[in-house]
Amino acid sequence: MRIEIIDHPLVAHKLTLLRDENTPSAVFRQLVDELVTLLAYEATHDARVQEITIQTPLTETTGVKLAEPRPIVVPILRAGLGMLEGMSKLLPSAEIGFLGLKRDEETLQAITYANRLPDDLSGRQCYVLDPMLATGATLIDSVNYLLERGARDVTCVCLLGAPEGLRNLEKAIGNRANVTIFMAALDDHLNEKGYIVPGLGDAGDRLYGVV
Numbered sequence: 001m002r003i004e005i006i007d008h009p010l011v012a013h014k015l016t017l018l019r020d021e022n023t024p025s026a027v028f029r030q031l032v033d034e035l036v037t038l039l040a041y042e043a044t045h046d047a048r049v050q051e052i053t054i055q056t057p058l059t060e061t062t063g064v065k066l067a068e069p070r071p072i073v074v075p076i077l078r079a080g081l082g083m084l085e086g087m088s089k090l091l092p093s094a095e096i097g098f099l100g101l102k103r104d105e106e107t108l109q110a111i112t113y114a115n116r117l118p119d120d121l122s123g124r125q126c127y128v129l130d131p132m133l134a135t136g137a138t139l140i141d142s143v144n145y146l147l148e149r150g151a152r153d154v155t156c157v158c159l160l161g162a163p164e165g166l167r168n169l170e171k172a173i174g175n176r177a178n179v180t181i182f183m184a185a186l187d188d189h190l191n192e193k194g195y196i197v198p199g200l201g202d203a204g205d206r207l208y209g210v211v
């Protein structure tokens with residue numbers, strides 16, 4: 001497993017605004033969109049391409065296009081949905097699948113409540129969107145789910161992570177080289193309720209309100 005923390009002034013700037021409790025939902029959503037597009041640029045560094053021949057107005061030349069099978073983007077419901085637009089801007093031809101996982105607030109374990117993905121993901125590059133890598137339970141389940149169905153590489157895009165979650169992921173995923181985690185920052189710790197500190201609060205609530 002590889003972990004990449006994106007060190008970029010625009011990422012840090014947007015993340016600081018996201019952390020601010022006075023940032024309203026509409027601005028928060030816009031910032032998540034912009035931030036994910038920046039992260040997506042980094043996270044797609046290893047996107048597979050195939051060579052093609054094209055005709056420019058002047059001559060024939062070679063270039064590349066995204067390889068088949070197309071990558072699949074998997075937002076984890078609900079908060080991951082807020083990251084979909086930002087990711088899709090850079091990968092408009094990707095397919096989109098959905099995984100609904102929520103955490104049991106008592107055990108902090110992930111529970112799957114929705115799944116809209118192809119059964120066979122053989123050879124697919126998968127991009128998982130989950131804003132908060134807290135205990136890591138959701139990502140562990142998601143990554144295992146995708147790899148069990150034949151995914152070739154799984155790249156997770158997160159806004160924030162906690163050291164506890166990364167340790168759990170490392171234990172569960174081990175040294176599988178085809179799993180990469182991209183995030184905007186690694187925070188200090190998890191509090192007793194499993195929230196990332198300093199964090200940004202409940203990402204789903206900040207995106208969509210408390211329901």
Ligand code: URA
Nearest residue numbers: 132134195196202203
């Ligand atoms: N999920 C969130 O939305 N925020 C946290 O801090 C941890 C998990």
